Amino acid sequence: MLTHRLLPIDPQTGRARDLRSLAAHAAAFGPLPTPPSAADGHPGALIEAIAEARLCGRGGGWFPTARKMQAVVDSAAGRRQRSPGSRPVVIANAMEGEPASGKDAVLLAHVPHLILDGIQAAAATVGATDAYLAVHRGTPSIDDLDRAIAERRSDPVRVELITPPARYVASEESALAHWAGDGSATPVYGDRPFERGMNGRPTLVQNVETLAHLGLIARHGGAWFAEVGDAQAPGTTLVTVGGRVRQPGVIEVPTGTPVSELLARCGDVDGPVEGFLTGGYGGAWVASEALWSAEWAPAQVREAGGVIGAGILWALDAGICPLHEIARVATYMAGESAGQCGPCRFGLPSVADDLTDLARATSTREDLARINARLALVVNRGGCKHPDGTARFIGTGLTVFSEEVAEHLRGGCSASRTGNSLPIPQVRKSPVKRAGKDFR
Amino acid sequence: MSKHVRRQLHLDPTLCDAHGFCAELLPDLIDLDEWGYPVFIAGGLVTDIPEGSAGEAKRAVAACPVGALRLTKHA
Numbered sequence: 001m002l003t004h005r006l007l008p009i010d011p012q013t014g015r016a017r018d019l020r021s022l023a024a025h026a027a028a029f030g031p032l033p034t035p036p037s038a039a040d041g042h043p044g045a046l047i048e049a050i051a052e053a054r055l056c057g058r059g060g061g062w063f064p065t066a067r068k069m070q071a072v073v074d075s076a077a078g079r080r081q082r083s084p085g086s087r088p089v090v091i092a093n094a095m096e097g098e099p100a101s102g103k104d105a106v107l108l109a110h111v112p113h114l115i116l117d118g119i120q121a122a123a124a125t126v127g128a129t130d131a132y133l134a135v136h137r138g139t140p141s142i143d144d145l146d147r148a149i150a151e152r153r154s155d156p157v158r159v160e161l162i163t164p165p166a167r168y169v170a171s172e173e174s175a176l177a178h179w180a181g182d183g184s185a186t187p188v189y190g191d192r193p194f195e196r197g198m199n200g201r202p203t204l205v206q207n208v209e210t211l212a213h214l215g216l217i218a219r220h221g222g223a224w225f226a227e228v229g230d231a232q233a234p235g236t237t238l239v240t241v242g243g244r245v246r247q248p249g250v251i252e253v254p255t256g257t258p259v260s261e262l263l264a265r266c267g268d269v270d271g272p273v274e275g276f277l278t279g280g281y282g283g284a285w286v287a288s289e290a291l292w293s294a295e296w297a298p299a300q301v302r303e304a305g306g307v308i309g310a311g312i313l314w315a316l317d318a319g320i321c322p323l324h325e326i327a328r329v330a331t332y333m334a335g336e337s338a339g340q341c342g343p344c345r346f347g348l349p350s351v352a353d354d355l356t357d358l359a360r361a362t363s364t365r366e367d368l369a370r371i372n373a374r375l376a377l378v379v380n381r382g383g384c385k386h387p388d389g390t391a392r393f394i395g396t397g398l399t400v401f402s403e404e405v406a407e408h409l410r411g412g413c414s415a416s417r418t419g420n421s422l423p424i425p426q427v428r429k430s431p432v433k434r435a436g437k438d439f440r
Numbered sequence: 441m442s443k444h445v446r447r448q449l450h451l452d453p454t455l456c457d458a459h460g461f462c463a464e465l466l467p468d469l470i471d472l473d474e475w476g477y478p479v480f481i482a483g484g485l486v487t488d489i490p491e492g493s494a495g496e497a498k499r500a501v502a503a504c505p506v507g508a509l510r511l512t513k514h515a
């Protein structure tokens with residue numbers, strides 16, 4: 001089924017329409033109804049609609065959006081102090097921390113006003129007076145976004161474009177709130193952003209796909225949203241399909257669409273594929289046959305051993321050595337540690353080094369046992385989930401490609417070609433001390 | 441003091457600098473990993489303190505040079 005809600009398609013070209021101007025946006029989507037707000041006595045109306053929609057956050061966690069917004073509302077209501085400096089804040093997350101993801105960029109480039117509509121609706125609902133749109137430094141669409149924001153002079157809440165550094169963990173929600181307040185994009189342990197986020201204020205951090213859906217729910221209601229897709233997590237969703245497919249790219253599908261259909265939409269796999277990476281570098285590998293028939297919805301993908309995360313599906317070319325790919329990504333992820341927590345700062349690089357040896361087929365069984373022991377040791381011990389996600393990426397990879405692991409322990413490698421598959425932005429040295437100026 | 445009080449020790453991993461005093465004072469609850477960082481034997485970053493160890497737990501909190509440990513009491 002073809003359902004294009006967030007990204008209307010031009011029937012002539014078959015591509016997503018360019019709706020960067022406010023006029024084109026208004027013509028395509030219609031006017032945004034004035035969001036119900038605290039001022040008119042119905043601040044909860046949109047939260048009810050979102051709950052009816054069963055909208056789940058598309059940034060990776062798939063947490064129910066209505067509950068998250070309610071938590072911000074409750075935290076603000078529970079405060080004794082009501083000064084402007086303690087009012088709620090909305091941060092729209094378009095950081096695209098996962099290197100294999102492209103959906104935030106596609107939304108920014110095609111429907112920036114739908115994101116800005118969602119920000120206005122969210123701000124009115126939680127009573128926020130300040131809102132930010134976070135894109136990583138160096139994002140190509142920055143000038144367009146400035147223009148889009150400038151076009152909306154009559155919006156009740158002014159949106160400020162902020163550009164944290166393009167670091168993997170900078171897109172984590174406590175890190176974003178930290179950056180917006182103190183200018184350091186490192187994760188914060190302990191405080192939950194909905195209680196104490198930016199400068200201690202209740203902070204709603206939402207992925208821009210979630211906010212774009214919000215812009216549509218504000219227009220058409222929750223029941224409309226849930227008309228398509230999976231029963232538990234309905235609606236449409238964006239998926240970045242990459243690797244060994246004929247037409248890689250970002251597609252919009254109803255949740256619950258079979259993986260085989262996602263691949264067909266991208267021209268199908270272009271050669272043998274033994275495993276898929278789901279969810280990105282904090283995600284999980286799944287063997288082809290286990291994922292092929294699964295439906296692309298959080299519970300079903302989890303059952304198949306994967307994770308949707310921010311909507312990434314990567315078909316790894318069977319001709320390329322999977323252990324080489326795993327070692328490259330592990331090395332990148334070790335270098336992306338904020339260097340605050342021991343298990344992350346020392347554990348990840350030590351595992352990455354051992355994986356590099358394994359990829360070169362110079363490892364012994366004892367080396368492999370040490371990798372597995374250290375993976376278990378980095379989980380649940382960090383200030384954020386960076387080590388946990390990385391450990392899952394590595395651990396599932398070693399399981400899915402266990403035959404290749406065995407081959408490497410015998411000193412061989414069955415790859416038919418050399419080369420890299422997964423995108424790596426920039427490999428940094430693992431931090432030897434706490435994150436410094438490159439997180440500012 | 442009622443015996444229904446639940447004491448828990450919380451570790452902030454972003455502050456801990458691997459000084460290791462906590463593991464010395466509470467060897468039954470805390471191990472050190474190969475890099476010298478504390479590992480709660482029961483897992484995670486929060487661990488239950490048995491009645492008899494409350495004194496040592498308080499001492500560990502006071503001994504941590506970077507304030508990475510915190511004790512909570514719940515009825």
Ligand code: SF4
Nearest residue numbers: 338340341344382383
């Ligand atoms: S676990 Fe790693 S990335 Fe997360 S806060 Fe600690 S050092 Fe930073």
Ligand code: SF4
Nearest residue numbers: 456457459460462504
């Ligand atoms: S005493 Fe403090 S700094 Fe030292 S290991 Fe324990 S928690 Fe970490």
